[in-house]
Amino acid sequence: MSESSEWLIYRGAGEPHDGVDRLPDPPPWRDFTSRDAAGSGDGSEDRRLGAHRHLAELHRPGAEELEMINAALYLRRPLLVTGSPGAGKSTLAHSVAYELGLGNVLRWSIVSRSELQDGLYHYDAIARLQDVQIAAQADNGPGSGTPGAVDGIGGYIRLGPLGTALLPSDKPRVLLIDELDKSDIDLPNDLLNVLEEGEFAIPELERVADRLPDRTAEVLTADGVKVPVRDGRVRCRAFPFVVLTSNGERDFPAPLMRRCIHLELGRPDHNRLATFVRAHLGDEAARAGDDLVTRFLERSRSELLATDQLLNAIYLTDAAATPSRDRLADLLIQRLDRPR
Known part of the structure; x- marks a missing residue:
């Protein structure tokens, strides 16, 4: 093998070999082994901020950047961060969460099909219907405590990243709504009321709240833990630190801009x-x-x-x-x- 091809693992020769054992450790930002076994961390700090951040502070904000971040924290307003790809828009959310001890960053990656509902919660009506039918066949009627009963409805609801960020807590969560400019034309407007009021309803729970124990159902969060939701409504106590990122590929409606603190990151x-x-x-x-x-x-x-x-x-x-x-x-x- 020539010197120029010694680094090649896949050689295209059509002959099996054990060359994959020579692969070095993955790049730190693609190393997923840091996810702990208990599931309490997702390894995103090392991947986003750097495994060697003790040697150098990755995020060195200038005066204007610091002022806008702190303005968003003080005013409890979303921070809209625009800039070219790789300018550090997403990293900013992880940097704030790490420095202020606000836990794992909740991330909602936007695509053209994303809707507000995706960020708030998902209700698995089909799974619930199937469980009700199975319970009926086993002669377990409604209210028997089976998964299909009213008091088990929370087991079919999972909060999205935005819904989880709005749960009541003493400290704010950090929510990254990444690449909002990829969304369809309606999503920025749909976000307005939720970001302004800091609450939302889960109609599936509201309709049966009076039949739930203590009017409360336990639902799953985006973090994978169960939390109680009373009266079918999620209301924040500490408004989350919301970072909306955009590559500048489109303009946003004035009502959204009015509710955000805008930060433009230069190269x-x-x-x-x-x-x-x-x-x-x-x-x-x-x-x-x-x-x-x-x-x-x-x-x-x-x-x-x-x-x-x-x-x-x-x-x-x-x-x-x-x-x-x-x-x-x-x-x-x-x-x-x-x-x-």
Whole structure:
């Protein structure tokens, strides 16, 4: 095997081998082994903030950025963060949660089909109907305490990320509503009332509240734990720290903008990118990849690039030790706005 291909694990030769055992550890932001066995953590802190954040603070906000974040905290308003891909919009939510000890970040990733209901809760009516039918066949009538009975209805309801963030608590949860600009035209307007009032109803529970023990049902949260909901309504006590992110691909309605604190993130400079690399890969990798940081910044003046592309290039060219370093880096850092 030639020197230039020694780093290849898959060789395309059509012959089975055990080369996968030579794979190095995964990049820290793609390492899912940090999820603990008890399920109380999801490993997102290391993946988002960096496994080496003790060496370098990943998120170094400027004065304006600090002021807008704190304004959102003081005013209990959502923070709308816009900027180019990889500017650190999503990381901001994790940074605030980590520094203020607010627990795991609840994340709602928006797609074109996302609806308000997806963020609030899901009711599995089909599963409940099936359980009622099974119970009836076993001569277990309504009210017998079976899963299909009224007092078991909470077992078929799971709160979404937004619904979980609005549960009453002494400290606010951090909710990341990621890439809102990917939504259909209605979702930003649909969010207005919930974000303004800090509460929502679950009609399936409201209708049977008077038949529930203490008018309360236990439902599952987005965190996977059961919590009581009384009278079919979820009302926050501490308004969550809500971060709405957008790549700037569309304008939002004025009523939503009026209810948000708006923060525009500029492109990161060399120091911030180097800190970003150091937090995820450590000092040695940051020094070895400094030339790639410089080239990345030069190209980003005229091309749309994302900082996770830079991380991928520095990690792989270091881990693979391939002689075709520059060529491989260019393959990994391809402009995102090029014609397809």
